Amino acid sequence: MMFGVEYECRDCGRAFRVDEEEKREPRCPGCEGGNVTIRQARPLPQWIMRKKEAAPT
Numbered sequence: 001m002m003f004g005v006e007y008e009c010r011d012c013g014r015a016f017r018v019d020e021e022e023k024r025e026p027r028c029p030g031c032e033g034g035n036v037t038i039r040q041a042r043p044l045p046q047w048i049m050r051k052k053e054a055a056p057t
């Protein structure tokens, strides 16, 4: 499963995602600006964790 980091442009408000492997400076695809901020961290939802625990393996 691939994880990405979500960013949001402070100039035009556009949200976009950058793959974690790409370690370069993120740029807004809308206005090409570098004035972006990380949107949020995304832990796994609770129900997925529960499902894993309950799964008989």
Ligand SMILES: [Zn+2]
Pocket (backbone or CB within 6 Å): 009, 010, 011, 012, 013, 014, 028, 029, 030, 031, 032, 033
């Ligand atoms: Zn922008």
